[in-house]
Amino acid sequence: MAVQEGEVILDVQNLQTWFLSGKHQETRLRAVDGLSYQVHKGEFVAVVGESGSGKSVSALSVMGLVPYPPGLIVGGKVLFHGKDLLQATDEEMQAIRGEKIAMVFQEPSTALNPVVTVGKQIAEALRIHNPGMSKKEAMAKAAGLLGEVGIPNPEVRARQYPFELSGGMQQRAMIAMAVSCGPELLVADEPTTALDVTVQAQVLDLLDRLRKKLGMAVVLITHNLGVVARYADSVKVVYGGKAVETGPTDAVFEEPCHPYTLGLLRAVPRLDLPRGYGLHPIVGEPPDMSKVPEESCAFAARCRYATDGCREGRPPMEEVGEGHYCACFHKGETLEERRALP
Amino acid sequence: MKDGAKGPGPDGNLPLEPPPLPGTPDMPVHPGIDEFVDKDIAAREAPEKAKGEYIMEAEGLQMYFPVTKGLFKRKAGDVKAVDGVSFRIRQGRTLGVVGESGSGKSTLGNCVMRNLRPTGGKVVFDGQDVTRLEGKALAAYHKRVTMVTQDPFASLDPRMTVADSVLEGVRINRLADKAGEQALAERMLLMVGLNPKYGSRYPHEFSGGQRQRVSIARALAMGPSFIICDEVVSALDVSVQAQVVGLLQQLQQQLGLSYIFIGHDLSVVRYLSHEVAVMYLGKFMEVAGSDELYGHPLHPYTQALVSAAPIPKPSVDRARPRVSLEGEPPSPIHPPQGCRFCTRCRYAEKRCREEEPALKDAGGGHLVACHKVTGG
Amino acid sequence: MGKYVTKRLLLLIPTLFLVCLMVFVLMRMVPGSAVEMVVYNFKQNGQVITEAEARARLGLDKPAVEQFFVWIWGMLHGDLGDCLFRGDTVWHVISSELPVSLELAIMSFIISTAASIPLGLFCAAHPDTAADVAIRTLSVIFASVPVFWIGTMVLVYPAVWWGYSVPLTFVPITKGFVANMKMFLVPSLVAALTTCGNNIRFVRTCTLEVMRQDYVRTAWAKGAKERRVMFSHAFRNALIPVVTMFGGSVAGMIGGNVVIENMFNIPGIGQQVVTALSNRDYPLAQGCTVVFAIFVMLVNLIVDITYKWCDPRVTLE
Structure with missing residues (x-):
């Protein structure tokens, strides 16, 4: 896939979201620490990172849903069609959420209201943004949407409660709700982590189909690199609250320049290669972002190439290929290591 | 694939030997492990068996849970969580079990572990029938067969130090004196790649991966020869998952352990297993050597599973044939007539809906339960 | 539903027999x-x-x-037999005095619920603001001060300050609704105050707990406004534990308002039970206890049905 063309609809610039704790709020966990990325119209973007990398918090920051306290967006811009969402009023954000930017969450079993029928929850989303729509009309449309996302007997299902649906169907219903108002951007936060492999494939196929049909952009937040390879146009690898490598999927997977990206690639076993291949762990644990010094590469503590330079200064984001950017002082060594591998 | 000869090629003739150890030389996963191996553990272990003997055998294992209804708890049916499963595991080898949620794979693990009392069939461990063990005999069994479970947050008591957790079983069975306990806990922690000084800490001070190491240390403390691993890496991050899988593999080689490795991630199960069984609604659908199974999946369900697992290399992944699987598994209370998979199988025909296929050898020990593959 | 209610009512019979025996x-x-x-x-x-x-x-x-x-x-x-010491049948005593206690209990329950739910919700919507802290402080005070003290204050101070004396002559509801309401207002307020304190805090805690749930975040993500998030999503779920607790408190109210009945000269059944027990008036004490038991069981049935209405996941079996 070539470099994306078309209008940039979401432009996250140097976003910083901190979690403050302690008596005088002196402990500052820099969950998102200067994250920047862009999403083009209709693009399938994957944001990849481990737990604690700040990938979910960054999505909530875009939606203006970071719980305060303790979360606080302390800097940066989230430009949606050029308008900074961080400066928007509550009313403006309410009009955007669900209508222009929708979100799908990780655990469908807890993300749906347990005491309201699935149909009503979808109808509610429709009626919030279409005040003129009657309840009956909204319910009929909700059932239609459930059919659209591949739920059999949608009229019956619409009248059921979430607990009467399987995990896969709940996630389909969540997706139906998210796309009900035809958003321009769908943020999906680990939508398949709680699901089985076969259902995961079904749900992601559905997301991809809806993206093409509705022309919306999808930001898929995930830790599963395989999923990324299959669906994404471009990838943003996030570590320690910031993007360390971004670019077109093929470029990032074939020619990764950041040791963390390469580490992730080498840590998953590959079904297509002999059994002994893969599973090279990254030493250590994901970083505690309240302890990592601000002016250093967050990955330095786990990186095999780390030098004093990495511990004393943050590597800048530099272009390494067409639309392919990487923030590392040791791009060359990394790429060399990659090229020696199958 | 760049090097076709290395892959599980058409002839699938990869040797079923354990793959090389993970970890490059500059990344020692478990520093100092060697000096601690083989001393006490080996002494407490059962006499070393010649490699190749079957240590664990199950025959027609069944676990039915009754479903009751109404005021008088009338029996309305059974959830056939495990419905006639047989397998044999050699000393020092791993049987992988893959399946979707609800396939009964965890129940199978609990039956073999004898946390559950199977309603039918038998489990033979090291020549002894353990299906009906009770009391002391069961406790003795639990010294030799231990279990590690999925959730590293739920499986450790938050009010016990990790050393206490590790030593719990040892203390109950009075396997060591006070001085010996301390040394044992340190040795176990070191063995799983943790700092032995961490023994006095509490679980909340550890990350998910470290807790899972503590769980493994606890399972090792009694000196078992068999460990049942139930989704041990599912809750972990990829980078940490690789550490834990590597650890399990290293322990197997050093201590001659045998594993049942239960999981839903096909690639991880394959990595660790010598043989893999694919489970669906309480039955094995296909059993074969690890590379044979993934190289030549014969059962339509296995084919769909393998195809659904994405490969983190765009060029390869896009080129693979996709077999998509519609719908979700039916309820295990009312499994479909005939072949259990027939409701989702794209090859299903009349016979599949009427007659349940038996698990048969399709050649070279590759077992499949499918009319289309094994014919009559 | 009908089948369930019938079953529960039938179950009353053996339960009641055991209660009688005990x-x-x-x-x-x-x-x-x-x-x-x-x-x-x-x-x-x-x-x-x-x-x-x-x-x-x-x-x-x-x-x-x-x-x-x-x-x-x-x-x-x-x-139900005759009273041992009053020339009256037990049934007559209960039928004339139970409704009085019931009226007090219901009125105080309505007042308490009507006050604690909105206040609890308000506190949950604006946690740790000055208003929240003030309401919670008052709640703790009212919950911890004994009822006889509040009762005494209410009887004494309005009279001293404004010359208003609480009507202490009992008027049955059949003999004049307005006069009856006037006389019940103050005692039920006093009874409500003591339960209200705990209830506000309970509603607040439950709602705050629910506000942290994923589905509330989903509601925000849909673009819902605060009012909708609070009522359609947070409160509907918080209602489940609240119903359980409030239902339990109704059951306790009927016999538990003895002190208030005494202070405000209300001829309720609570007073009767105490007398009957101390006099060893077996038929009266037994009769009252059985009636209480029936009442408690009926309230529990209503609570369970309400529970099903609040939470579709509950199956009435």
């Missing part, structure tokens, strides 16, 4: 007996009566088992 046995195991009371009363009036005579008068000369079945047999015919 009440009967326990009453008789209490030290001292009605016989001694009768002898004592006669002595006070200068008359002499032997214990045997007193026993015969009270119908206590028969074996206990026979007494029990006589009592049960009578109840099956709607006859």
